[in-house]
Amino acid sequence: MKRIITPTSKGLLIVYRVIVALILALAVVLITGSLYAVFRAPNSEPLFRIGGGEQHREEPVPAGPVNVFSGIGRLRIPLAGESAATIILSVSFPYPADDRPFAEELASRIGDFRSIASLYFASLSPEKITNLDEAAAKAEILERYNALLRLGRIETLYFGDLMVVD
Numbered sequence: 001m002k003r004i005i006t007p008t009s010k011g012l013l014i015v016y017r018v019i020v021a022l023i024l025a026l027a028v029v030l031i032t033g034s035l036y037a038v039f040r041a042p043n044s045e046p047l048f049r050i051g052g053g054e055q056h057r058e059e060p061v062p063a064g065p066v067n068v069f070s071g072i073g074r075l076r077i078p079l080a081g082e083s084a085a086t087i088i089l090s091v092s093f094p095y096p097a098d099d100r101p102f103a104e105e106l107a108s109r110i111g112d113f114r115s116i117a118s119l120y121f122a123s124l125s126p127e128k129i130t131n132l133d134e135a136a137a138k139a140e141i142l143e144r145y146n147a148l149l150r151l152g153r154i155e156t157l158y159f160g161d162l163m164v165v166d
């Protein structure tokens with residue numbers, strides 16, 4: 001016995017067909033992009049840049065292989081003043097990977113690095129933190145770090161997790 005099923009709504013059938021067409025179009029775009037990436041030369045330039053403009057670095061990069069020193073960890077520093085505001089911050093920096101004595105000196109100075117950063121930020125009020133010139137803060141802390149070191153120099157600092165909690 002043959003049964004004929006008629007759709008209850010033509011609108012539902014149209015929505016179903018549109019969704020299937022969108023899924024197929026997305027699959028075609030993904031497959032095309034993947035094939036393009038596979039057959040593209042490995043040293044070719046990007047097709048476009050998001051954000052436009054020239055790409056430039058403000059901070060020097062050490063020559064040769066580098067490691068990133070992040071042994072200072074995350075600092076929670078109460079700010080000056082009567083408020084209970086706290087700054088949460090992590091400091092890291094690159095150093096030459098093949099300079100083992102310098103790496104050992106860095107590891108031995110972790111406590112000093114933590115106290116320098118803590119003293120610097122603890123002296124700031126919450127109002128000064130909101131208008132913080134990050135480049136000036138990095139330069140000041142970098143100068144204090146390099147004053148401690150004897151076997152090498154730190155060229156640049158990176159702040160991660162820089163946030164103020166009330």
